[in-house]
Amino acid sequence: MINPLNGEETGKKVSSMNYYAYRLMIRENSDNYLLRFRRLFQQYCVDMYVKIETERLTFIRLNQAKLRSEEYIHLRDAIITDGDSENVGRLTILPATYTGSPRHMHEYAQDAVRLTQR
Numbered sequence: 001m002i003n004p005l006n007g008e009e010t011g012k013k014v015s016s017m018n019y020y021a022y023r024l025m026i027r028e029n030s031d032n033y034l035l036r037f038r039r040l041f042q043q044y045c046v047d048m049y050v051k052i053e054t055e056r057l058t059f060i061r062l063n064q065a066k067l068r069s070e071e072y073i074h075l076r077d078a079i080i081t082d083g084d085s086e087n088v089g090r091l092t093i094l095p096a097t098y099t100g101s102p103r104h105m106h107e108y109a110q111d112a113v114r115l116t117q118r
Helices: 016-024 039-062 073-082 102-117
Strands: none
Touching: 016 039
């Protein structure tokens, strides 16, 4: 990654999401050939989206201790007692910040209920 203020390289690395956002950006006075490929461009965007989501899920799976998932004792107990415990593999708890996770949807539902009560 390069610092835009002085042009020097930083010690940081560019994430996949930042790289593909940079590649897909429409700029004046430059031609972005990716945008000309129509259906192939759509397939490229879908593939890169899947790649980014896979990286995010892998990070969450490998960093459960850093995400303090051990504090969700009640959630873990509910999963074990509610479901078939014989078919449970490695337990991975998705944080509420992960879009589309059950906790994220539950948070949105609670927000909607709060808005209707006002």
